[in-house]
Amino acid sequence: xxxxxxxxxxxxxxxxxxxxxxxxxHLDRVRRCADLSQPELVEDLHNPVHHERLAKAELLLTxxxxxxxxxxxxxxxPRLKAVFHCAGTVKHLVGDSFWARGIQLxxxxxxxxxxxxxxxxxxxxxxxKKAQFYSREAVASRPPLGVNHPRHPFGTVSNYQQSIGIxxxxxxxxxxxxxxxxxxxxxxxxxDPYASREAVELAGGQLCSLQEMLPKVSILSIHAPALxxxxxxxxxxxxxxxxxxxxxxxxxxxxxxxxxxxxxxxASGRLNAVLDVTDPEPLPSSSxxxxxxxxxxxxxxxxxxxxxTFRMTDQALQExxxxxxxxxxxxxxxxxxLEYQA
Numbered sequence: 215x216x217x218x219x220x221x222x223x224x225x226x227x228x229x230x231x232x233x234x235x236x237x238x239x240h241l242d243r244v245r246r247c248a249d250l251s252q253p254e255l256v257e258d259l260h261n262p263v264h265h266e267r268l269a270k271a272e273l274l275l276t277x278x279x280x281x282x283x284x285x286x287x288x289x290x291x292p293r294l295k296a297v298f299h300c301a302g303t304v305k306h307l308v309g310d311s312f313w314a315r316g317i318q319l320x321x322x323x324x325x326x327x328x329x330x331x332x333x334x335x336x337x338x339x340x341x342x343k344k345a346q347f348y349s350r351e352a353v354a355s356r357p358p359l360g361v362n363h364p365r366h367p368f369g370t371v372s373n374y375q376q377s378i379g380i381x382x383x384x385x386x387x388x389x390x391x392x393x394x395x396x397x398x399x400x401x402x403x404x405x406d407p408y409a410s411r412e413a414v415e416l417a418g419g420q421l422c423s424l425q426e427m428l429p430k431v432s433i434l435s436i437h438a439p440a441l442x443x444x445x446x447x448x449x450x451x452x453x454x455x456x457x458x459x460x461x462x463x464x465x466x467x468x469x470x471x472x473x474x475x476x477x478x479x480x481a482s483g484r485l486n487a488v489l490d491v492t493d494p495e496p497l498p499s500s501s502x503x504x505x506x507x508x509x510x511x512x513x514x515x516x517x518x519x520x521x522x523t524f525r526m527t528d529q530a531l532q533e534x535x536x537x538x539x540x541x542x543x544x545x546x547x548x549x550x551x552l553e554y555q556a
Contacts (some may be wrong), residue, residue: 219239220320220538221248221249221272221273221295221538222249222251222270222272222273222293223244223248223272223274223275224256224267224268224274224275225251225254225255225256225275226242226256226259226271226275226276226278226280227255227257227278227280228257228277228278228279228280229257230278230279230280231300231301231327232254232255235277235300235382235523235524235527236254236527237524240524240527241254244275245427247534247535247538247539248534248538251267252347254431255429257279258386260281260286260287260366261270265290269290269291271291271294272293272294272296273295273296273534274296274297274298275296275298275300275534276297276299276301276307277299277300277301278301280299280307281295282306282421283307283308283309283312284309285311288312291410294315294317295542296317296319297318297319297320298531298533298534299319299322299530300320300322300523300530301322301518302323302326302517302526303323304319304321304547304552305552306469306550310342310409310481311342313549318537318543319433319547320530320543320546320547321528321545322526322527323545324529325525325526325528326518326526327384327389328522329387329517329518330465330516331386331390331392333465333490333515333516333524334435334437334465334516335390335393335394337375337463337490338390338394338433338435338463339397340380340488341433341461341463342371342372342373342376342433343371343372343373344371345508346366346488346510347486347509348509348536350392350510351367351420351507355394359518368459368486369459369460369461369486370459372401373398374399375399376397376400376432377399377400377403377432378397378401378431378432378434379402379404379428379430379433380404380435381406381427381434381436381437381438381439381448382406382436382437382439382466383406383408383409383414383417384403384437384438384439385398386405386437387404387406387464390437391404391414392417392418393535394418394419395419395461396418398440401485402419402420402421403419403420403421403422403423403426403427403430403431404419404420404421405421405423405426405427405439407422408554415433416487418474423450425455427453428455428456429455429456429457431456431457431543432457432460434460434463434513435465435467436448436462436463436464436470438470439466439467439518439554440466440467440469440470442555444470445470446470446471447470447532448470448471448472448476449460449471449472449475450472452477453472453479453485453511454479456485458484458485459485460485460486461485461486462476462485462487464487464490465490465491465494465554467491468491468492468493468494468495469493473492473493473497473503476503477501477503478504478507479502480506486509486531487507487509489503489510489511489512490511490513490516490517491514492511492516495514496513497511499532501504532544533545
């Protein structure tokens, strides 16, 4: 690391994101490898008061609340060499003109995958016991029905010898497969046209097509990116292929599932659902899903929240330290990567 001249860095994000992701320790870490002026945060990249500062910027730390890096903004930073995004997706952040300038880019999607995978695995285990649904039924019955209640309106209650399907062998999907493979004698099926059989098997899963998977899984968890071609990839046809009392878990994007088709299947009692994301988000109050005991809805909480966001800051700063030291980025993002990423 060059101790004589440190590159100029600008932190540009919302005040809320900055307060959540940068404490004194993280700011000290930034200053050790880069020149960070006061005030540390630049909220508005269009504000003329920051013109001189942006003109010197070589590095940019971004997160939630950072505007799209349009030509107008990039023209204000002619010396910009790299952007380190302290959050997940960067699709909203960069466009064609960004890539034309040869600026390097990385994000903290790997760090954000950890809490999503943890949340998903916990949801799978609870769904095996139908805990989310019995909890709602217990509240509705007042007093609870008791552990020896003989009815099983939501299907088999077990986490042993289950067949679990994972759609998308992404960063998150891979972690979920690794955790699911630890469930006793359970089989983890993976559907992803871009995944290699060897990688899936190494993680503990078995690769198959979506059409092969759907009829034989008791729990289906979705981890595909939200692209034009994946919109409503789980529609009425696919839901109909699932066995009775199967549980659909979605911690990815609501648009991957046809909400109307899911409403029909869950309202009939044939399928259960655990939804951390919906389409639209939030669901309208008129949606039947709100009142169904076999449906659990949470407000998009699987991703990094609270102190979990520090993990994303750490990943971004690790990349910045590598860059300043003259090393290649560990997780660079290219324009072709965005074609298949959320």
